[in-house]
Amino acid sequence: MASPRVEVRMTIEFLWHTRAQPTRGPKPALTLEVITDAAIAIADSEGLAAVSMQRVATDLAFTKMSLYRYVPGKAELVAAMVERAIGQPPVLDTTDWRAGLKEWAHQLLAGYLRHPWALEATVGPRPIGPNELGWTECGVALLAPTGLTGSERFDALALLAGHVRMIAQQAGASRNPETELIAMIGELLRQHGDRFPALTATMASASSGDGQNQAFEFGLDRILDGLHALISQRV
Known part of the structure; x- marks a missing residue:
């Protein structure tokens, strides 16, 4: 062997x-x-x-x-x-780093949702093929003109990929994990809400809005906002 x-x-x-x-x-x-x-x-x-x-x-x-x-x-x-x-890396229509990374993340998520087992197959050190390495090339190329260091570009891409993987894992566990979690928390708060006043108020506010089930977009935008702030410091 x-x-x-x-x-x-x-x-x-x-x-x-x-x-x-x-x-x-x-x-x-x-x-x-x-x-x-x-x-x-x-x-x-x-x-x-x-x-x-x-x-x-x-x-x-x-x-x-x-x-x-x-x-x-x-x-x-x-x-x-x-x-x-996972396939070949995306061909992006833009050189704008933010728009490009957003599309990159969306397409990577779509690949994991089509093939949830790929999450398990891409954990830890392992042989990397040309397609998978091409995805990394695509991402860091978008960040090349931003003034970020090499380490920061790698870390930014790792942060984005981690967010994509987390959402894909949740989707694999349930068709609508956020809705199920909110329903479970709501039931607990109906019984024990007096012990968690801040959470009860937050849930009441959330239930009256239309921002639920947007964890992927919300997290993606916050990551990109943080990168924008860091990049702006280098200009």
């Missing part, structure tokens, strides 16, 4: 196509894209844990061994799934 470091290197080579590909033998009956799409379909409907080489082979009506001609193992398969599911 290969060491974790060797496995990571092999996955990186696979994602970036730096490993030599077979050129002889019969015409391939499958393609990596077909295999990856089958794995994504399983993960979309049943979760990442349901994906295995055997399950994908079964769904494609091939043997498990036939898949290894195209993908070395499950680690490489999951990495390829992330690359294909």
Whole structure:
């Protein structure tokens, strides 16, 4: 069995196509894209844990061994799934950093909502493919003319990505998590409101307005407001 470091290197080579590909033998009956799409379909409907080489082979009506001609193992398969599911970075119509980052965040959220398992597959240190690295390139390029340092640009993008992931995780747990949470808090306050007067008043004010279920936009705008304030100091 290969060491974790060797496995990571092999996955990186696979994602970036730096490993030599077979050129002889019969015409391939499958393609990596077909295999990856089958794995994504399983993960979309049943979760990442349901994906295995055997399950994908079964769904494609091939043997498990036939898949290894195209993908070395499950680690490489999951990495390829992330690359294909999240896709290439967005092509933005603007060079304005704020508008661009807002669109960047919206498109990243849409990808996670289409494929919730990608949240689990993109946690912690792992091999990064060209598509995923391209998303980072797109984000930091927007911030390049702002006067922020390299570290600040990375941190800004990490903050945005973290906000996107939090909202996507909440959406994955429930169709309308904010509404459910507010309903639960409301029920508790009906019984114990005298102990939480400030929260009771806040809930009453919120229920009379139309600002509920806007956590993504509210948080996104506040992050961008903070970046704008910091960038303005550098001008």
